Amino acid sequence: xxxxxxxxxxxxxxxxxxxxxxxxxxxxxxxxxxxxxxxxxxxxxxxxxxxxxxxxxxxxxxxxxxxxxxxxxxxxxxxxxxxxxxxxxxxxxxxxxxxxxxxxxxxxxxxxxxxxxxxxxxxxxxxxxxxxxxxxxxxxxxxxxxxxxxxxxxxxxxxxxxxxxxxxxxxxxxxxxxxxxxxxxxxxxxxxxxxxxxxxxxxxxxxxxxxxxxxxxxxxxxxxxxxxxxxxxxxxxxxxxxxxxxxxxxxxxxxxxxxxxxxxxxxxxxxxxxxxxxxxxxxxxxxxxxxxxxxxxxxxxxxxxxxxxxxxxxx
Amino acid sequence: xxxxxxxxxxxxxxxxxxxxxxxxxxxxxxxxxxxxxxxxxxxxxxxxxxxxxxxxxxxxxxxxxxxxxxxxxxxxxxxxxxxxxxxxxxxxxxxxxxxxxxxxxxxxxxxxxxxxxxxxxxxxxxxxxxxxxxxxxxxxxxxxxxxxxxxxxxxxxxxxxxxxxxxxxxxxxxxxxxxxxxxxxxxxxxxxxxxxxxxxxxxxxxxxxxxxxxxxxxxxxxxxxxxxxxxxxxxxxxxxxxxxxxxxxxxxxxxxxxxxxxxxxxxxx
Numbered sequence: 001x002x003x004x005x006x007x008x009x010x011x012x013x014x015x016x017x018x019x020x021x022x023x024x025x026x027x028x029x030x031x032x033x034x035x036x037x038x039x040x041x042x043x044x045x046x047x048x049x050x051x052x053x054x055x056x057x058x059x060x061x062x063x064x065x066x067x068x069x070x071x072x073x074x075x076x077x078x079x080x081x082x083x084x085x086x087x088x089x090x091x092x093x094x095x096x097x098x099x100x101x102x103x104x105x106x107x108x109x110x111x112x113x114x115x116x117x118x119x120x121x122x123x124x125x126x127x128x129x130x131x132x133x134x135x136x137x138x139x140x141x142x143x144x145x146x147x148x149x150x151x152x153x154x155x156x157x158x159x160x161x162x163x164x165x166x167x168x169x170x171x172x173x174x175x176x177x178x179x180x181x182x183x184x185x186x187x188x189x190x191x192x193x194x195x196x197x198x199x200x201x202x203x204x205x206x207x208x209x210x211x212x213x214x215x216x217x218x219x220x221x222x223x224x225x226x227x228x229x230x231x232x233x234x235x236x237x238x239x240x241x242x243x244x245x246x247x248x249x250x251x252x253x254x255x256x257x258x259x260x261x262x263x264x265x266x267x268x269x270x271x272x273x274x275x276x277x278x279x280x281x282x283x284x285x286x287x288x289x290x291x292x293x294x295x296x297x298x299x300x301x302x303x304x305x306x307x308x309x310x311x312x313x314x315x
Numbered sequence: 316x317x318x319x320x321x322x323x324x325x326x327x328x329x330x331x332x333x334x335x336x337x338x339x340x341x342x343x344x345x346x347x348x349x350x351x352x353x354x355x356x357x358x359x360x361x362x363x364x365x366x367x368x369x370x371x372x373x374x375x376x377x378x379x380x381x382x383x384x385x386x387x388x389x390x391x392x393x394x395x396x397x398x399x400x401x402x403x404x405x406x407x408x409x410x411x412x413x414x415x416x417x418x419x420x421x422x423x424x425x426x427x428x429x430x431x432x433x434x435x436x437x438x439x440x441x442x443x444x445x446x447x448x449x450x451x452x453x454x455x456x457x458x459x460x461x462x463x464x465x466x467x468x469x470x471x472x473x474x475x476x477x478x479x480x481x482x483x484x485x486x487x488x489x490x491x492x493x494x495x496x497x498x499x500x501x502x503x504x505x506x507x508x509x510x511x512x513x514x515x516x517x518x519x520x521x522x523x524x525x526x527x528x529x530x531x532x533x534x535x536x537x538x539x540x541x542x543x544x545x546x547x548x549x550x551x552x553x554x555x556x557x558x559x560x561x562x563x564x565x566x567x568x569x570x571x572x573x574x575x576x577x578x579x580x581x582x583x584x
Binding site for chain 1: 320321324325328331332335336402403406407408409410411413414415416417418421580
């Protein structure tokens with residue numbers, strides 16, 4: 001076992017002309033780890049991944065994938081790195097088996113083509129042309145092509161865009177089994193549940209910077225994970241209070257005025273945390289924050305994020 | 316796996332892909348054969364394409380065969396390669412292949428293999444249709460065939476390199492056909508493929524002479540037409556040194572542009 005990280009990024013910068021898009025990204029992917037890179041469109045995810053794949057030049061900083069600078073990629077390095085692009089092209093006239101076999105030839109120690117086809121669940125379609133497959137099946141072919149060379153690091157760029165929920169779950173199974181065999185995986189996705197399901201760690205990129213990093217359960221810190229209590233007051237006003245003691249707050253509400261309308265106690269999901277992280281900071285609406293009742297210390301826990309939610313819900 | 320073995324596998328894949336694309340087969344591979352059938356049939360009532368010294372008549376099929384062979388080389392080299400490569404660059408195929416350890420030399424070998432196999436099959440088809448359907452007398456002298464093989468291979472190498480070079484011209488995969496096809500169509504009309512070269516105005520002959528197809532067609536005529544027909548060429552002879560020179564110049568141009576502009580992995584922006 002090596003202690004060298006699969007991917008090491010330090011102070012990565014990239015400018016297109018004089019327009020900077022990456023402002024000094026740093027993160028690691030440890031050997032055998034699955035890391036999801038999340039961020040809104042235009043945040044710099046794709047640029048980052050393309051630099052890691054050796055498809056794009058960086059402007060500055062240090063990048064190493066399996067200890068090698070991707071800008072100096074050679075055949076030996078390509079043989080250890082699997083890439084599943086957003087679109088893998090072709091006119092779809094090849095059959096699944098033809099394209100997997102042909103791709104395998106370029107690698108020094110490939111997996112057996114039929115085994116790989118079975119691993120992505122396409123044995124029944126092995127003799128079919130790609131153009132006759134569904135979108136989800138074609139995407140699984142792309143993954144088969146990315147893993148047939150037995151890569152140590154696999155880049156998956158938005159692998160399940162356009163999948164139906166069933167196909168997405170089947171696909172997750174494929175990725176998990178790869179991870180189980182020790183493959184390091186870098187995943188970019190727009191689906192937060194996908195990141196939560198598959199990744200050991202999440203790196204959130206916004207406006208060309210890493211804004212947060214952590215396991216899906218701890219991302220954003222305990223503050224961002226504090227439960228919300230929401231209800232509608234007798235005056236018809238929506239309330240949203242963040243508190244570490246939701247039960248105590250609810251008990252107090254009931255004691256004060258009986259059963260509150262539309263009561264909810266919500267623990268923020270990864271998606272809520274993510275949206276809070278990538279949102280542009282907005283001014284706190286003081287009127288709304290003050291309007292929330294302040295039983296004990298709970299009201300004081302309102303953060304900028306909470307205030308924003310209150311504002312939106314009150315509209 | 317060596318560069319050569321991988322190149323052979325790429326060639327197999329390229330040829331298979333080529334023949335599974337019905338539109339390419341019709342408009343690139345079979346088109347010269349279709350045009351030969353059209354011209355040979357349409358002008359079959361006109362016996363005045365000339366007479367060989369032994370008194371045998373040069374019919375329309377004999378007259379058009381060299382032009383269609385030259386036109387086929389242009390379509391297989393320039394048209395199909397430029398459109399294919401532009402499409403593969405646009406749709407992600409090339410990026411996917413460049414993400415694997417496939418050497419770029421093997422990729423090129425695959426393209427060369429595709430051009431050679433499809434070009435040879437097209438040539439055999441043209442010769443067979445001419446000889447069997449229209450009674451064209453093909454040369455019997457091995458020396459003539461050797462000369463033809465040289466001209467044909469030089470022409471194929473030149474047009475293929477120009478095809479790779481021109482693949483950078485279309486700005487998207489979808490516009491590739493629209494950008495490339497007019498170039499090959501115009502060249503075919505001004506280079507003595509569809510219209511007899513000697514009947515074009517002098518200035519148009521001069522313009523066409525700056526491009527390779529005119530010379531390729533002239534080289535092919537030197538093989539399949541009786542020697543007396545050389546008198547109809549602008550210089551009054553087959554002028555094979557000029558044929559080789561002009562094809563060679565365009566080969567170097569195509570090679571130069573390819574070396575400067577071809578990117579296996581695009582890291583440019």
